[in-house]
Amino acid sequence: MVNGSSGQSGSSFPSAKSPVKNDIVQIHGLSKTYIVNEQEAGAVATLRGIFHRKKTEVPAVDDISFSMAPGEIVGFLGPNGAGKTTTLKMLSGLLYPTRGNAVVLGHIPWKREKTFLRQITLVMGQRNQLVWDIAPIHSFELNRVIYRIPLDDYQRILKELTDLLELGPLLTKPVRNLSLGERMKCEIAAALLHRPQVVFLDEPTIGLDVTMQRRIRAFIAEYNKRFGATVLMTSHYMADVAALCRRVVVIHHGHLLFDGELALLLQKFTSHKTISIQLGECKADLNKYGEVLSCEEGRYILRVPKAETARITERLLADLPVVDLLVEDPPIEEVIDRAFTEWNP
Amino acid sequence: MKSLFQLYIQQFKTTFATMFQYRASLVIWMLGQVLEPLVYLIVWSTVSNGNGGSIGSYSTASFVSYFIILMLVNQVTYTWVMFDYEYRIREGYLSFALLKPVHPIHSDIADNIMSKSITLPILTVIAIILGLAFHAGLSVTPWMVVLFIPGLLLAFALRFLLEWTLAQCAFWTTRVSAINQIYFFLLLFLSGQIAPLSILPHAVQVAAKILPFYWTIGFPTELLLGKITIEAAFIGIGVQIVWLAIAVLLLRLVWRLGVKAYSAVGQ
Numbered sequence: 220m221v222n223g224s225s226g227q228s229g230s231s232f233p234s235a236k237s238p239v240k241n242d243i244v245q246i247h248g249l250s251k252t253y254i255v256n257e258q259e260a261g262a263v264a265t266l267r268g269i270f271h272r273k274k275t276e277v278p279a280v281d282d283i284s285f286s287m288a289p290g291e292i293v294g295f296l297g298p299n300g301a302g303k304t305t306t307l308k309m310l311s312g313l314l315y316p317t318r319g320n321a322v323v324l325g326h327i328p329w330k331r332e333k334t335f336l337r338q339i340t341l342v343m344g345q346r347n348q349l350v351w352d353i354a355p356i357h358s359f360e361l362n363r364v365i366y367r368i369p370l371d372d373y374q375r376i377l378k379e380l381t382d383l384l385e386l387g388p389l390l391t392k393p394v395r396n397l398s399l400g401e402r403m404k405c406e407i408a409a410a411l412l413h414r415p416q417v418v419f420l421d422e423p424t425i426g427l428d429v430t431m432q433r434r435i436r437a438f439i440a441e442y443n444k445r446f447g448a449t450v451l452m453t454s455h456y457m458a459d460v461a462a463l464c465r466r467v468v469v470i471h472h473g474h475l476l477f478d479g480e481l482a483l484l485l486q487k488f489t490s491h492k493t494i495s496i497q498l499g500e501c502k503a504d505l506n507k508y509g510e511v512l513s514c515e516e517g518r519y520i521l522r523v524p525k526a527e528t529a530r531i532t533e534r535l536l537a538d539l540p541v542v543d544l545l546v547e548d549p550p551i552e553e554v555i556d557r558a559f560t561e562w563n564p
Numbered sequence: 565m566k567s568l569f570q571l572y573i574q575q576f577k578t579t580f581a582t583m584f585q586y587r588a589s590l591v592i593w594m595l596g597q598v599l600e601p602l603v604y605l606i607v608w609s610t611v612s613n614g615n616g617g618s619i620g621s622y623s624t625a626s627f628v629s630y631f632i633i634l635m636l637v638n639q640v641t642y643t644w645v646m647f648d649y650e651y652r653i654r655e656g657y658l659s660f661a662l663l664k665p666v667h668p669i670h671s672d673i674a675d676n677i678m679s680k681s682i683t684l685p686i687l688t689v690i691a692i693i694l695g696l697a698f699h700a701g702l703s704v705t706p707w708m709v710v711l712f713i714p715g716l717l718l719a720f721a722l723r724f725l726l727e728w729t730l731a732q733c734a735f736w737t738t739r740v741s742a743i744n745q746i747y748f749f750l751l752l753f754l755s756g757q758i759a760p761l762s763i764l765p766h767a768v769q770v771a772a773k774i775l776p777f778y779w780t781i782g783f784p785t786e787l788l789l790g791k792i793t794i795e796a797a798f799i800g801i802g803v804q805i806v807w808l809a810i811a812v813l814l815l816r817l818v819w820r821l822g823v824k825a826y827s828a829v830g831q
Contacts, residue, residue, distance in 0.1 A: 253829065313659050315827045329827060333665035341663055346656035353581045361578055364570045365664050393585065 244287040248319035251280040281473040294464030302473040311341040340415040344422035355405040366413035400431035420452035457551040497543035575674035605631035625701025649731040715784040718804040723780035725811035735822035756782025
């Protein structure tokens with residue numbers, strides 16, 4: 220994986236990588252505000268709504284700036300409603316921004332020029348582009364002519380994708396008869412037949428079982444490595460992010476919260492560690508060492524401030540007949556969750 | 565141009581595969597296409613017989629021919645894109661279509677041509693059987709056929725463009741079915757679907773000929789039936805071309821505004 224210069228970020232907060240000239244994706248001050256008709260409860264309010272609609276502005280994305288180097292995989296994180304999908308839609312050209320600008324592959328996305336569209340793709344885990352009633356191979360063939368992929372290239376690419384994603388028997392079954400995971404694999408293949416240079420993935424593993432998630436993850440890594448494609452992906456599964464993205468961009472309530480290495484994000488928001496120790500039984504009171512989260516069959520789990528970990532470990536070993544001791548970082552989900560709750564614009 | 569041609573060929577194959585996934589519904593659906601004009605055929609022949617064998621310039625036999633030809637003309641010109649569009653927007657298919665480097669109308673044109681190529685021969689056989697069963701009276705002259713073909717193709721192009729434009733309403737409202745209802749109501753009366761235009765009140769005839777509806781169904785039907793003089797036929801084709809030009813402009817305008825609205829709101 221080619222990694223972009225994401226080094227200097229993470230130290231300031233919130234931080235942003237300053238755009239470099241050859242960056243393939245450049246976003247500056249991108250904002251999107253939706254105008255929403257409000258619906259009030261009650262019959263009178265509903266009647267009033269016929270004549271006078273109350274409109275509210277909902278800022279979905281607010282002044283976001285970041286850029287991506289060619290070949291980079293960036294994880295785009297944030298809780299539901301943070302503005303991730305809106306941003307991806309703006310970058311792929313489906314939405315006009317309210318303010319700000321973006322340049323992807325030298326094009327302004329929302330102009331939707333054909334040369335731009337031929338070089339990008341957007342995969343939405345909750346939407347499908349395959350024709351529902353017929354086999355995926357028909358949709359693939361349609362994409363072949365839509366993207367004007369030469370027949371030789373198409374056959375080669377299709378074979379590669381079939382091997383990588385193990386599509387073999389799925390290609391000729393009607394889409395409606397495929398499982399969610401099988402369909403997702405076909406969706407991804409359909410979206411990549413034209414070998415896009417920039418790939419936007421919106422929850423590509425949503426609803427899939429762990430095995431399928433892992434397979435899709437491995438495929439994305441392989442695709443990125445083989446073709447040097449630039450990938451911006453959102454996912455709620457931290458395992459996806461941890462496995463694929465060295466760099467993450469975090470947004471929350473439409474604001475950029477963090478841009479930098481995943482390791483730095485974890486470090487920044489990991490204020491505690493957990494220490495698990497094996498004693499004979501669960502009779503001792505260990506609350507003076509740290510917060511006791513649980514104890515089962517003599518195995519205590521303690522939560523301690525990160526800065527005190529070494530000191531407390533030392534004391535535990537000195538004071539108690541410890542059989543076994545393990546110091547761990549909290550799960551990545553917990554850390555990200557903390558980042559979201561702690562940061563209020 | 566070559567790539568567009570390949571796109572059409574591929575879309576033909578896709579439509580073909582899709583249609584044969586649901587053979588039963590295809591048959592039921594074609595039955596519907598036959599039943600509606602059949603009802604009007606029976607009603608008007610009965611009224612005509614009760615009226616001494618004719619109403620206006622229409623004899624009982626020409627009523628039969630009129631509705632059988634109308635069934636075929638309607639089959640060639642009708643579209644289903646208006647029923648599809650809301651679904652396409654809601655389910656995100658339209659987003660994917662907008663991300664493709666080709667205008668989505670091409671898929672619809674190809675889809676229409678292919679499905680009609682499959683259903684038309686079957687309906688033609690049904691039309692012949694109905695014609696024999698109900699003693700249709702039809703004497704076709706060569707010039708009628710020569711003018712009928714461009715008249716029919718223009719009618720298809722015009723109706724397709726108008727309905728494709730109307731389908732864009734889905735960009736602004738989620739209550740497309742109400743708009744469709746109004747459209748089909750107007751179409752029923754003003755296109756000649758419910759009765760030949762010449763037996764309807766004068767005001768309706770004038771309205772129908774100013775508006776595009778008659779030119780999408782009634783005109784080609786009457787053309788083949790020989791109810792239109794050569795001069796009137798040429799004028800009619802001229803009107804179709806003018807309406808076609810208006811429809812193209814309208815479609816481009818509405819599409820641009822619609823996509824803009826869609827891109828502002830998103831789905």
